[in-house]
Amino acid sequence: AMAARHGLGRAWAGCSLQGRRLAHAGAGGQLQREYDAVVIGGGNAGAAYLQKSGVRTAVLERRHLLGGAAVTEEIIPGFKFSRASYLLSLLRPQISTELELQRHGLRVYARDPYSFTPVLEDGQTQWQIAQFSSKDAQAYPKYEAFLSRLVSALDPLLDAAPVDPAAWSQGPLLQRLRALRGLQPLLRAGLALGKQLPQYYQVLTAPITRILDLWFESEPLKATLATDAVIGAMTSPYTPGSGYVLLHHVMGELEGRKGAWGYVAGGMGGVSQAIAGAAAAHGADIFTEKPVARVLMGTEVKSKLVLSNASAQLTYLKLVPPEQLPEEFLQHVAQLDTRSPVTKINVAVDRLPSFLAAPNAGAGRPLPHHQCSIHLNCEDTDLLHRAFQEASSGEPSTRPMIELCIPSALDPTLAPPGCHVVSLFTQYTPYALAGGRPWDEQEQNAYADRVFDWVEAYAPGFKASVVGRDILTPPALEKIFGLPGGNIFHGAMSLDQLYFARPVPSYSGYRSPIPGLYLCGSGAHPAAGTGLAQVWPRGGPRQQEGEVCP
Ligand SMILES: Cc1cc2nc3c(=O)[nH]c(=O)nc-3n(C[C@H](O)[C@H](O)[C@H](O)COP(=O)(O)OP(=O)(O)OC[C@H]3O[C@@H](n4cnc5c(N)ncnc54)[C@H](O)[C@@H]3O)c2cc1C
Numbered sequence: 001a002m003a004a005r006h007g008l009g010r011a012w013a014g015c016s017l018q019g020r021r022l023a024h025a026g027a028g029g030q031l032q033r034e035y036d037a038v039v040i041g042g043g044n045a046g047a048a049y050l051q052k053s054g055v056r057t058a059v060l061e062r063r064h065l066l067g068g069a070a071v072t073e074e075i076i077p078g079f080k081f082s083r084a085s086y087l088l089s090l091l092r093p094q095i096s097t098e099l100e101l102q103r104h105g106l107r108v109y110a111r112d113p114y115s116f117t118p119v120l121e122d123g124q125t126q127w128q129i130a131q132f133s134s135k136d137a138q139a140y141p142k143y144e145a146f147l148s149r150l151v152s153a154l155d156p157l158l159d160a161a162p163v164d165p166a167a168w169s170q171g172p173l174l175q176r177l178r179a180l181r182g183l184q185p186l187l188r189a190g191l192a193l194g195k196q197l198p199q200y201y202q203v204l205t206a207p208i209t210r211i212l213d214l215w216f217e218s219e220p221l222k223a224t225l226a227t228d229a230v231i232g233a234m235t236s237p238y239t240p241g242s243g244y245v246l247l248h249h250v251m252g253e254l255e256g257r258k259g260a261w262g263y264v265a266g267g268m269g270g271v272s273q274a275i276a277g278a279a280a281a282h283g284a285d286i287f288t289e290k291p292v293a294r295v296l297m298g299t300e301v302k303s304k305l306v307l308s309n310a311s312a313q314l315t316y317l318k319l320v321p322p323e324q325l326p327e328e329f330l331q332h333v334a335q336l337d338t339r340s341p342v343t344k345i346n347v348a349v350d351r352l353p354s355f356l357a358a359p360n361a362g363a364g365r366p367l368p369h370h371q372c373s374i375h376l377n378c379e380d381t382d383l384l385h386r387a388f389q390e391a392s393s394g395e396p397s398t399r400p401m402i403e404l405c406i407p408s409a410l411d412p413t414l415a416p417p418g419c420h421v422v423s424l425f426t427q428y429t430p431y432a433l434a435g436g437r438p439w440d441e442q443e444q445n446a447y448a449d450r451v452f453d454w455v456e457a458y459a460p461g462f463k464a465s466v467v468g469r470d471i472l473t474p475p476a477l478e479k480i481f482g483l484p485g486g487n488i489f490h491g492a493m494s495l496d497q498l499y500f501a502r503p504v505p506s507y508s509g510y511r512s513p514i515p516g517l518y519l520c521g522s523g524a525h526p527a528a529g530t531g532l533a534q535v536w537p538r539g540g541p542r543q544q545e546g547e548v549c550p
Contacts, residue, residue: 043309067272089252090529394434
């Protein structure tokens with residue numbers, strides 16, 4: 001349970017003191033009874049910044065591993081999987097620099113090239129844009145430059161708290177004027193886009209198909225680009241607002257390369273470990289196997305601030321006693337759209353997949369396309385739409401959208417010699433199956449078998465190479481990682497749930513109705529992505545009445 005009143009928060013860690021302590025300074029190996037700040041669930045970046053500024057901070061993580069959905073797990077002996085999140089791009093570069101993540105062990109493998117789309121109907125050819133349309137090949141760099149201008153303009157918004165219209169008309173004049181300063185990044189973004197603002201407004205609000213049709217003519221290219229607009233979202237490329245999801249997936253950077261995605265050495269847990277290392281080096285106490293429970297069961301920890309990195313729904317509907325929250329607020333949180341289409345399948349294989357479109361060369365050595373995001377069933381944007389429609393009526397897609405990655409093509413430490421780990425990020429699968437069927441082992445295996453059939457069609461021999469698999473349907477993602485509805489973003493990134501409406505309107509500045517209790521992580525602005533979700537941007541959250549804010 002957690003209660004915070006008059007600036008004093010309490011988090012009860014609902015397990016015994018034997019929880020594993022990963023790092024601490026002066027805590028004598030035990031969870032202390034009082035901290036200045038407690039972070040619930042991962043949130044080590046926040047802890048690092050707080051502790052760095054002199055705030056005594058503890059992190060209480062429910063699982064036996066740190067990192068939430070950004071974790072490395074050896075599910076099958078000898079094979080290390082980035083079990084949920086698998087590609088890095090959205091880590092804010094300044095967090096990496098300020099927390100000295102390289103010094104704390106973060107290493108990244110950049111990829112070049114980064115996208116490969118074999119085409120089934122024409123299985124002999126490796127797809128390159130010009131092979132389909134020389135017009136598209138010429139348009140592509142211009143399209144990238146067009147998007148890149150939007151990304152640069154919006155970039156400062158990621159590091160600033162959303163504007164708070166309510167604060168403009170509340171409190172003393174000076175405070176109101178200060179609140180108006182929150183408009184600066186928004187105005188700057190508008191000015192940077194200049195007279196092209198209406199075109200960019202369209203990118204953010206239109207269905208991605210409309211934007212892509214303006215730029216390109218070849219279907220495999222449009223379908224491949226459209227995957228970024230629906231990835232992790234229970235939406236079709238024809239859904240208005242899908243353009244924003246695409247933008248979210250191109251707004252990162254890796255080692256100075258805008259929009260690039262790469263593999264973390266040793267798996268995605270490497271990011272979490274490096275951040276935890278930084279937090280620990282500054283003196284934060286970090287504990288695993290310390291779920292914060294609603295009912296007092298074990299240790300009571302008092303702190304002036306409580307920051308929850310768990311989802312908005314877990315935080316406000318499960319951890320906080322309902323009588324402490326306004327009914328309207330609870331209603332908003334309960335109604336959040338947390339639908340998710342994702343089933344992640346982690347596969348251990350004893351040889352490298354060989355694609356019809358680009359067969360393996362001798363000795364099974366990785367070729368350049370093996371390091372790519374390999375898009376299957378992307379011959380046509382309509383395929384993605386049909387896959388979405390099936391899931392909307394409660395059935396897993398018969399021809400799912402598949403993003404296949406083989407991180408071991410660049411990082412041999414992930415699997416035994418000659419073997420590989422294959423990540424299959426697939427959609428669309430509904431959380432609830434039609435007719436109330438449970439997502440039991442039979443349903444899970446039937447879906448995974450279907451996905452494997454599709455991979456086999458592009459890369460014959462794949463099925464025979466499988467040593468083991470780990471199937472994570474939406475309910476499994478919810479159960480293991482605490483993601484409501486299995487949603488990889490803690491809640492849909494639809495336009496009505498972004499920026500000053502995230503997690504809900506009027507409570508977007510990381511604040512909650514309870515002084516001293518803040519929401520961080522994916523549920524808050526600027527939403528999901530490994531390394532993007534933060535405790536609060538520069539300048540801190542808006543201080544709440546009667547609380548001590550670092
Ligand atoms: C299948 C999948 C694939 C993804 N792929 C990518 C990708 O390739 N690249 C990318 O950038 N992002 C990806 N993401 C998204 C990314 O993982 C998330 O955006 C990121 O993990 C969000 O971090 P977070 O700290 O906000 O929340 P989370 O990672 O969800 O962490 C929340 C933590 O809170 C803990 N918790 C919950 N309740 C309690 C409690 N009561 N007490 C204590 N602890 C609690 C949970 O155990 C968890 O550790 C993916 C996500 C999924 C599920």
